[in-house]
Amino acid sequence: MGKKSGEKPCNTIDTLIGEQTQITGNLVFSGGLRIDGKVHGDITAQGDGSTLILSERGEVTGNIKVPHLIINGRIKGNVHSSECVELQAKAEITGDMTYKSLEMALGATVNGGLIHEAEKGTPKLKAIGASDPVIS
Incomplete structure (x- = not known):
């Protein structure tokens, strides 16, 4: 993860939400967060x-916006990663996912749209309309 990125992912766990824990409300973090429980x-x-790790026992019902994401649990909501997403074999996402870099293992599922976010400075493609000149 993060091989082509200018920013390396956090490789430590600063916060752990245990398997028997359920949190209701929005969560803001920095560093490394591992979720084994449920977050609504x-x-x-x-x-x-910052890096979010969602274990195979972890569940999130809500939107996620993090640079680095490793998923092996369930998410019901939209996901936005400004850097990289790793979907492990038991990952299940119901919602749209925006990413810059994606690694997906056999068995992972995404029930929603996949939107690739281009690198900054990368030119966008322009559709040619009827009034635009065509070079032949």
Whole structure:
């Protein structure tokens, strides 16, 4: 993860939400967060190197906005990753996912749209309309 990115993912776990824990409400974190329990609310990371790890026992009902994401659990909501997403074999996402880099293992599922976010400075393609000149 993060091989082509300018910012490396956090490789430590600063916060752990245990398997028997259920949180209701929005969550803002920085550094590394591992979720083994359930979160009902939006999750947002502060810091370009922050990483969210959702274990196979973890569940999130809400939108997620983090730079680096490793998923092996269930998410019901939209996911936005400004860097990279790793979907492991038991990952289940119901919602749209925006990402810059994606790694997906056999067995992972996404029930929603996949939206690739281009690198900054990468030119966007322009559709040619009837009034635009065509070079032949």
